[in-house]
Amino acid sequence: MHRYRAAPAATLRIEPLDSLTLIYHRTSGITHVVDSPVPELIAALDNQTLTLDEALAALAAAHDLIDPDRAALAARLGELTQAGLVEQV
Amino acid sequence: MSGALLAAVLRDPARAERLDAAGWTALLGVARAEQLIGSLAWRLDGLAKPAAACGILADARAAAEHGRTAALWEAEMARRALGPAGIPVVLLKGTAFVATGLSAGQGRQIGDLDILVPRDRIDEAESALLTAGWEWVKPDPYDDIYYRRWMHELPPLIHHERDRMIDVHHTILPLTARITPDAAALIDSRVALSNGLFVLPPEGMIVHAAAHLLADGDLQGGLRNLWDIRCLLDEFGEDATFLDRLAACAAQHGLTREVQRALRLSAHLFGDGGRLTVADRLYVRRLLARDGWGQPTRKLIELAFYLRGHWLRMPPLMLARHLWTKWRKDKEAR
Amino acid sequence: MRHSTMLRIGPVGFRVGSDWRAPVATLNELYRDYPQPDIPDFNVRLFAARPWRRWVRPSVHIAGDFVLPESAPLPLAQGLLAAEMGMNLQMALGQRRYLLLHASGVERDGKALLMTGESGAGKSTLAALLMTRGWRLLGDEFVLIDPATGMAHGFPRLISLKNEAIAVMARAAPEGRWGPMLTDTPKGTIRHLVPDARAIAAMDRPARPALLLFPNFGFDAAERTVPASECFVRLTQASTNYVALAEPGFDALATLVRSIPARAIDYPDTTSALASVERLWDALA
Structure with a gap:
């Protein structure tokens, strides 16, 4: 089972705009423009490593998700890993 | 020659305080052309400068700082791609200097990520990088076959999102070069950094820099390579045993002549001086051949070194074939 | 280089050298009222690839x-x-002090x-048209945001x-x-107009950004509020050095899109565009 961890909070500048959120990643110098649930996911993976199912449960608990979508979350985690905002450990 | 001005100011920063506006203009132009403006900015830190020069040098430092961030990130992403397969990633050149926090990395302009991996793991490294989002830069079949048969690295790969190139080397000189360094020994000598990446030990860095400067290529951008060597010597040369280790390392890889020449050139241009051979003087002229606009001067010497650079890499018959193919392709491209 | 000159445009100094x-x-004629830098920020070189090409079918290569x-x-x-393209190129590729x-x-x-x-x-x-109607021109191609x-x-x-804009401006600026x-x-026919005396005299005076417009010529008149996130993305695309400026660039741009209103305006002709601009501007005051 893969485990995931977000980039340390101190390396991220997270600035919510309107419906979208800006994330400046200091370690890479790259700006990401993201939609929900990415900021929530990064918050859940801050300072702890979670599996996909644990991340799903954490998001559901924190944000009252009625219909948590496992496949969609797996896809987001894959993208964030490619982008380097999340690391597989 | 304004190349000489740049070398003189790098050697003795106080000289900049005596420059007039035209002198500064030439100095900054040459430093940019030689990709040494960030290093110059660090070197002139704290000295009195005209306001305009101050601004340009501050910009150069900021640019180098951003370059450092980007270079270290590429190294980290290479580690994430290759680490799980257990392939050690040995950083080379500029990225190694900044990852180790060496003075040679201060203000250093860094282009591609250069890494060294064991030759028997190169195919694995290639497929792991392709999986992690890198792709081939050019599909040109001639260049591809050329690289795979004769070069010391994979054809360049570029990351499709980040648009940054990686050069994956399995040794430090082309396989066609007459000198064949012991790549396995170099990799065995690697030093671990705290972030899971590796670098060569200082003597290995200098031997590689000297090989790159003097046994590979046409000396284009050579002044920066020589400045790297000067900084490494400055940082490690105090240690009495270091020069012995350097000599042993150079001998092990068949690069004694190149390392000795690099030391002489560095002492002459950036240090306390020292005797030069007749051939050394030609190198010096080539290294300093820039005018006050940053343009190359001395075309004839440049051409001679271009041909020499190719001669070093390839036996003559292969060279003729290579130049013919290149020339034909250039014609077609026009 | 055989011939050279220096000129300063806003905060940026150039030295231009030429084989011709x-x-x-x-x-020198067109920029005669501009100041000269003592140490230029950028160098532009216009040169002949081969010595004889200075005279035979002379063709100007641009470098810098x-x-x-x-x-x-x-x-x-x-x-x-060629000289203007050379200067633009230095700005696009080399500017590091201002968000371009x-x-x-x-x-x-x-x-x-x-x-x-x-x-x-x-x-x-x-x-250019607004310049002839009482506004001070900051620039027709680049605006520089100071991150500080x-x-x-x-x-x-x-x-x-x-092309057509040349005749339009010749009528609007007869002097x-x-x-x-x-x-x-x-890019077809090109003609360069010297900014008016006011624009040159005041070029060192910065201004506080107040309104951002995304004009779009050739459509029926329409207007739309552009959300901050869309502005952010479109401005990163309109900037050649956003990435190179790192976190200060991020701050500057995030602050800009948060602090000023933005509208996309479609317009069928310049008269209606100018009317929209004046109306939107007055609504701010």
């Missing part, structure tokens, strides 16, 4: 501190265009109106007008000083 006299003479490998040469008659927005800008009462959009959207022409202050600095280089008519350039 003509491009430098034209620059920063170069694009694939830039094609221009005929000597278009030497002014590919936008036109005008100022009124110390506040800046910024206009950005694709090539052909009309931002150059609109800025958020202020917009002008870059009032020669206004580059293309204007013009460069030579350059026909058959890679």
Whole structure:
């Protein structure tokens, strides 16, 4: 089972705009423009490593998700890993 | 020659305080052309400068700082791609200097990520990088076959999102070069950094820099390579045993002549001086051949070194074939 | 280089060298009221690839501190265009002090109106027309945002007008000083208009950004509020150095899109565009 961890909070500048959120990643110098649930996911993976199912449960608990979508979350985690905002450990 | 001005100011920063506006203009132009403006900015830190020069040098430092961030990130992403397969990633050149926090990395302009991996793991490294989002830069079949048969690295790969190139080397000189360094020994000598990446030990860095400067290529951008060597010597040369280790390392890889020449050139241009051979003087002229606009001067010497650079890499018959193919392709491209 | 000159546009100093006299003479004439830097920020070189090409079918290659490998040469008659392209190239590739927005800008009462959009959207022409109607021109091509202050600095280089816009501006600015008519350039016919005396005299005075417009020429009149996130993305695309400026660039841009209103305006003709601009501006006050 893969485990995931977000980039340390101190390396991220997270600035919510309107419906979208800006994330400046200091370690890479790259700006990401993201939609929900990415900021929530990064918050859940801050300072702890979670599996996909644990991340799903954490998001559901924190944000009252009625219909948590496992496949969609797996896809987001894959993208964030490619982008380097999340690391597989 | 304004190349000489740049070398003189790098050697003795106080000289900049005596420059007039035209002198500064030439100095900054040459430093940019030689990709040494960030290093110059660090070197002139704290000295009195005209306001305009101050601004340009501050910009150069900021640019180098951003370059450092980007270079270290590429190294980290290479580690994430290759680490799980257990392939050690040995950083080379500029990225190694900044990852180790060496003075040679201060203000250093860094282009591609250069890494060294064991030759028997190169195919694995290639497929792991392709999986992690890198792709081939050019599909040109001639260049591809050329690289795979004769070069010391994979054809360049570029990351499709980040648009940054990686050069994956399995040794430090082309396989066609007459000198064949012991790549396995170099990799065995690697030093671990705290972030899971590796670098060569200082003597290995200098031997590689000297090989790159003097046994590979046409000396284009050579002044920066020589400045790297000067900084490494400055940082490690105090240690009495270091020069012995350097000599042993150079001998092990068949690069004694190149390392000795690099030391002489560095002492002459950036240090306390020292005797030069007749051939050394030609190198010096080539290294300093820039005018006050940053343009190359001395075309004839440049051409001679271009041909020499190719001669070093390839036996003559292969060279003729290579130049013919290149020339034909250039014609077609026009 | 055989011939050379220096000139300063807004906060940026250039030195332009040339193998030929003509491009430098034209620059000296058109930029005669601009100051000269003592140490230039950037160098531009106009050169012949081979010595004999100075005379035989002379073609002007463009180089400088920063170069694009694939830039094609221009005929000597278009030497002014080559010099302008060379300076633009240095800005696009080398500017590190200011966040460079590919936008036109005008100022009124110390506040800046910024206009950005694709090539052909009309931002150059609109800025030039506003200059003839009481606004101070900041620049027709680049606006520079200082990351430390958020202020917009002008870059009032020669206004580059293309094709139909040349006649439009000749009517709007009958007193204007013009460069030579350059026909058959890679972008059609181009003629350069010297910014008015006010724009040059005040070029060191920055302005506080107040309104951002995305004009779009050739459509029925329409107007739409552009959300901050869309502005952010479009401005990163309109900036050649956003990434290179790192976190200060991020701060500058995030602050900018949060602090000023933004509208996309479609317009069928310049008259209706100018009316929309004035109306939107007045609504701010």
